[in-house]
Amino acid sequence: MSFFVISTGSWSIPPQEFVHHFRSRWPGVVIRETQEPDSSEFLKFDLAMPHSSDVDGALQRPGKSIYFDSDLRDAAQLALWFRSLAPPSEPMVFCDESMSGYLDLAPNTTEADIFRAFDYEPAPPGWMSYDLIPRGGWGMPLQVLAQQMRLRWPAARVEESAEPESRRAFDFQVPMTHSEVRGNVRRKVSAMIFTGDIRDCAELASWCRSILSTEEILLSCDQGHLTLKAGMNAEDILKALGTP
Structure with a gap:
């Protein structure tokens, strides 16, 4: 499923700073700069996570949002990480492409908050x-x-x-x-x-x-x-x- 994390205030992050934080948190991430000057994306990334073999996403211009395809459990981690890069007062939202789930991300938002917003129930052990x-x-x-x-x-x-x-x-x-x-x-x-x-x-x-x-x-x-x-x-x- 496709997810978006969007800053709705004035904050944005420069691509170089985003890359630095991303590689510090997930050293195995593969990042590719967008070559087209008219592209809506600064860069694209691919990342293997516990519940998604390939999280494919991008930092969008002007550095106020990211989108990616992943399992919700991995999406929650990415969303909270991106939230942590912005000032605490910066308003930010997390949603999916169909708007079936939507949540204002605060500095104290947890993965459990995201799961509740998306009506998610984890599978039993072994499944x-x-x-x-x-x-x-x-x-x-x-x-x-x-x-x-x-x-x-x-x-x-x-x-x-x-x-x-x-x-x-x-x-x-x-x-x-x-x-x-x-x-x-x-x-x-x-x-x-x-x-x-x-x-x-x-x-x-x-x-x-x-x-x-x-x-x-x-x-x-x-x-x-x-x-x-x-x-x-x-x-x-x-x-x-x-x-x-």
Whole structure:
């Protein structure tokens, strides 16, 4: 998912100072200066983090904001680090590309504050969280998606939210071969968040791919990012993620 950290006041950071702080905090970061003088970006960066194999982002001109693609847990670290570079009085916000989550970043903001703002629940020990994102939307009403899930797994518990302002369109618990896969589908952003045994999660992702007409579907987890191609089955997904 794409995230933004934006200074809404007068503060900005020179590229050289940004690079110095970045390399001091994460020595392994790869930074590339933008060669195009008309680019909206000062520089781009690539960084391996605990939950994202490749955090791809940029410092935007005039040094007031950064954006990047990553797991929310890594995004929280980056956001709080960028917040720490600015004066305490500087107003700053953290949000995602769809504005499904939004938070004013104060000097005392914590990762837990960010997780609450984005309705994030960490996966149980030994499991990973998965984000399935159809870039062109679901291609069907969310009520139909919930109905399709019930038809595929009759024992599934699918609970649709009665609150129109809720971030979640519905929550689900699907008994599968190796675990009970639990998750939810977001209302304002096209995303399904779920956790369970990796084999069952691969099966769920494969099923989503099979019923959706959307051309580009992204699956993200701690082991990396994968574009789900038409016809991919669970075994294909496990192999692509490097899982035997």
